[in-house]
Each structure stands twice: as structure tokens, then as C-alpha cells.
Amino acid sequence: MTAAKFVEKYDLYRPEDHRAAEHAIDTINREGIEVVRVVWPDQHGLLRGKALTVPAFLAAMKAGNEITMAPFFFDTANAIVFNPFSPDGGFDFDGLGGSPNVKMVPDPGTFTVLPWAEKTALVFCDLYMSDGKPFPLAPRTILKNTLAEMASNGYKLVAGIEMEWYLTKVVDNGLGTCSLGAPGSPADPPSVAPVARGYNYLLVDHLDEVDDILRPIRNALSDMGLPIRSFDDEWAPSQMETTFDILDGLAAADAAALFRTTTKQIAKRNGHLASFMCTPAIAGFYANGWHLHTSVADKETGANLMVPTGDTPLSELGVNYVGGTLAHGAAASVFTTPTINGYRRRRPYSLAPDRLAWGQDNRAAMMRVISAPGGHGLSRGEPRRGLRGQPLSLHRGPGRRRSRRHLQPHRPRSGQR
Known part of the structure; x- marks a missing residue:
């Protein structure tokens, strides 16, 4: 699998996501967007992420964009409270030892032009492990899992x-x-x-x-x-x-x-x-x-x-x-x-x-x-x-x-x- 196939490989975009991605590209071209802030809310409610150039953002909608999971080791004062170098990183999940990178995958339906920042847009991301599984500690993942369980019961x-x-x-x-x-x-x-x-x-x-x-x-x-x-x-x-x-x-x-x-x-x-x-x-x-x-x-x-x-x-x-x-x-x-x-x-x-x-x-x-x-x-x-x-x-x-x-x-x- 090439890196460019990450989203396709794990079937992370639904048809409506692909349509939203095309709409985001049209908006970028029409508005002359130069930078896209790709963000995700952490466990304390703060937005983390990166400011990507347009080519990097377009690549992220296909391959994701790698970023460290280090903020999940922090408390509200940004002190490290879990040992990143223990076998599980201090968490009860495999694969988190050593503070590995995770993939930020833009949710194109959330693409928004920021009126106060010149030629800048923002998009929320979901976090994934390198094997395509949702990153279990991300608040957005936890919420989506809960809403999916409600939906399975008709709610x-x-x-x-x-x-x-x-x-x-x-x-x-x-x-x-x-x-x-x-x-x-x-x-x-x-x-x-x-x-x-x-x-x-x-x-x-x-x-x-x-x-x-x-x-x-x-x-x-x-x-x-x-x-x-x-x-x-x-x-x-x-x-x-x-x-x-x-x-x-x-x-x-x-x-x-x-x-x-x-x-x-x-x-x-x-x-x-x-x-x-x-x-x-x-x-x-x-x-x-x-x-x-x-x-x-x-x-x-x-x-x-x-x-x-x-x-x-x-x-x-x-x-x-x-x-x-x-x-x-x-x-x-x-x-x-x-x-x-x-x-x-x-x-x-x-x-x-x-x-x-x-x-x-x-x-x-x-x-x-x-x-x-x-x-x-x-x-x-x-x-x-x-x-x-x-x-x-x-x-x-x-x-x-x-x-x-x-x-x-x-x-x-x-x-x-």
C-alpha cells in the first residue's frame, strides 16, 4: 500500500465525504485559500493540529497527515503524566508505546473559510492509527462511536x-x-x-x-x-x-x-x-x-x-x-x-x-x-x-x-x- 492510498485503502470516506472534498477544492480555488488549519479537539477541549499548505492539504485528503499523539500524554498544564516509553504508553491500548505518530484525516464536510484570517480555512480531522483503526483516545472518535451505537438503536x-x-x-x-x-x-x-x-x-x-x-x-x-x-x-x-x-x-x-x-x-x-x-x-x-x-x-x-x-x-x-x-x-x-x-x-x-x-x-x-x-x-x-x-x-x-x-x-x- 502506498501512503497516497490510506483513505481509499481503509474506506474512510463515504460518498458524501467525497462530494464534500470536491466542494472544498472548489472553495479553495474560488477563494484563493493558501493555508488550511487541520485540527482536532484534544481531551481538554483545546484544538490541536497543523497549518497545511494547499498541496499538503489535498494530499491529506488521500493519504492523511502524520502527527504525534504526544498531547494525549499531557494534563491540563501540559505536564507529561503518562510514560510514553512504557510498552503501552501508559494506556490500556496496544500500539501506543513510544509516542507513535497518528494520521490526521480531514473531515471534508467541516471545511470552513475563516473570515478573520486572510486566505485561511479550517477543517476538523479524525485521528487514525497506522493500521487504519480509529485512534481510541480522540474525543471525536469516542463521540462518533457513541452516536453510532445510538443510531443502531434508531436514535x-x-x-x-x-x-x-x-x-x-x-x-x-x-x-x-x-x-x-x-x-x-x-x-x-x-x-x-x-x-x-x-x-x-x-x-x-x-x-x-x-x-x-x-x-x-x-x-x-x-x-x-x-x-x-x-x-x-x-x-x-x-x-x-x-x-x-x-x-x-x-x-x-x-x-x-x-x-x-x-x-x-x-x-x-x-x-x-x-x-x-x-x-x-x-x-x-x-x-x-x-x-x-x-x-x-x-x-x-x-x-x-x-x-x-x-x-x-x-x-x-x-x-x-x-x-x-x-x-x-x-x-x-x-x-x-x-x-x-x-x-x-x-x-x-x-x-x-x-x-x-x-x-x-x-x-x-x-x-x-x-x-x-x-x-x-x-x-x-x-x-x-x-x-x-x-x-x-x-x-x-x-x-x-x-x-x-x-x-x-x-x-x-x-x-x-
Whole structure:
């Protein structure tokens, strides 16, 4: 087998992928694209990859592009936490010893021209071992495997995303005087200033104060076709929330990753810093979070299968979906809240619940169940625990089936919201 036959050899592209590849080539020629950023989300939610020239990108759609798997040995501070030179690299998978290369194979359906970077495009990649098997540690692979299992049972996942983030103005980058960091020790963050003052919520005046900075972000997201619904003024000064229209599972994950990188890069180009960190170490700032509204839908018709038919909060499938999320909630926290910074939010009587519980339209519960009889696009579950601590900025801060009878709603105490 020649290297150029990798994608064909392992039958990695479906007919729609080949059509998308041709469309990507047409776009490259029409737009005069010079560089394509081929990226994949790592285990911490950061985008890794390379900037390929057009000839190298075209070759990657046939042969893949080799890259080291080294980032998967890193913790959130980029310290090596597994021994790459042990027989299995510290993982329970054969073939990972010695930090081998993996193949980045572009997903041509995600090819996107970046409006803020001249003659530059971006495409998400899937990672493969040299034998054509999917790289088992890649988050995109894990998600695709899960969605395939759902599809085999006639289901698909539908998701709506709400993401909170901070917008600050860079006062001093500090380059030349700050610590540049070391493996396991983050670099000193830049000095920043808030862009607003005072705690409020949904205050339109706050949005207007930062409109000049939000506008290029909004325009870029619109140009890329992301289904953005709103930009909101969150509770704390300089805190924003951005919401999306519903998307299927993989598209929702890609959209969230693309939104973060878009927001960060455009803000930085305009002298600002966008932080998705759970609790930035800035006096007066509150914690960031994000919410993932999810429904299980019929794979063929798209009908929401969680809509209740009687006086129950959700359908039987919906109840089991919530029950499974509760059953695996503690274990899932290892992945959804990977930092001490994120765990600092876990406390009673807060908007980041600290126990396994569900409640009907109750923001204090881990699983907020939103029930809409007859509202076929509305009934859903909103996991609120653990999805609020992704370490994605330069700042540093200080299932199983269950029957309906196993689920008892969380009753808030006085003062809980």
C-alpha cells in the first residue's frame, strides 16, 4: 500500500465525504485559500493540529497527515503524566508505546473559510492509527462511536448549547517580563481589565458597551454558518453568554469547538481576551458555566422521543435517559470537570449543584428536566453539573436503565434558584 492510498485503502470516506472534498477544492480555488488549519479537539477541549499548505492539504485528503499523539500524554498544564516509553504508553491500548505518530484525516464536510484570517480555512480531522483503526483516545472518535451505537438503536442525539465567557481588554501582554511557564507550570497570564462594571443580568446597556468587539465575532460566526441565536449579558461584569440553535450531536460538538476558537482569536486580534475558564482569577468576577440541552430523537423522522404523553415529566425513554445520566454522573465528572478550578464551583445552594439529583425546570439540580407536552422540539434534559469547568483560557484561578420509580425530583430549599 502506498501512503497516497490510506483513505481509499481503509474506506474512510463515504460518498458524501467525497462530494464534500470536491466542494472544498472548489472553495479553495474560488477563494484563493493558501493555508488550511487541520485540527482536532484534544481531551481538554483545546484544538490541536497543523497549518497545511494547499498541496499538503489535498494530499491529506488521500493519504492523511502524520502527527504525534504526544498531547494525549499531557494534563491540563501540559505536564507529561503518562510514560510514553512504557510498552503501552501508559494506556490500556496496544500500539501506543513510544509516542507513535497518528494520521490526521480531514473531515471534508467541516471545511470552513475563516473570515478573520486572510486566505485561511479550517477543517476538523479524525485521528487514525497506522493500521487504519480509529485512534481510541480522540474525543471525536469516542463521540462518533457513541452516536453510532445510538443510531443502531434508531436514535440520534440533538443538542442546544449555551456558553458563558468573559471578555476583557488586554492592558499588558507582559511578554519579555513574565514567566513563560514550564511543563506543568502555566505561563503568567497577561494583565487585563474588565470591559464593564457592576453585577446585572440581561442588561442591554452592557451589550451596547462592547458591541464594537462583539460585532466582528458575530459576523464571523454568521459567515461560517454557525446557528447562533443570541449574545446575552450574563450576571457578572464583562461576562457574556452565547446560545446556539439545535444541532445534531457531532455538529454540535464541532460548533462549540469552532465557536471558542473563533471568539478567542478575534478578540485577541482586537486587543481583548476571551476566557472560557470556569473561575478567572480576577477580583469581582463570578464563575463561567455552560449548559448542554439534549434530546433523544428518532433517527429517521427527527421526532423528539422525550415528549411526555401523560402526566409524567418525560416519556419513558426520556426518564431512562435522565436516570442513566444520574447513574454515571460521578464517573463522568472526571472528564467534564478536569480541574480544581472547576470543582471549586461545586457547593450547595448554587447554580453548580454538588449532588446527583433531577428537578423539573429547576436550575439547582444536576439534571434540569424541561417538560413540554405536545411541544415536540422542546422536551429535553439539561445537565448542569460538571459541564461548567473547562480550562480554556490564559487565566489561572486560585447508561444504565432506570425505571421511573427510581427518579425522585430534587426539591429546592428556601433561597435556592
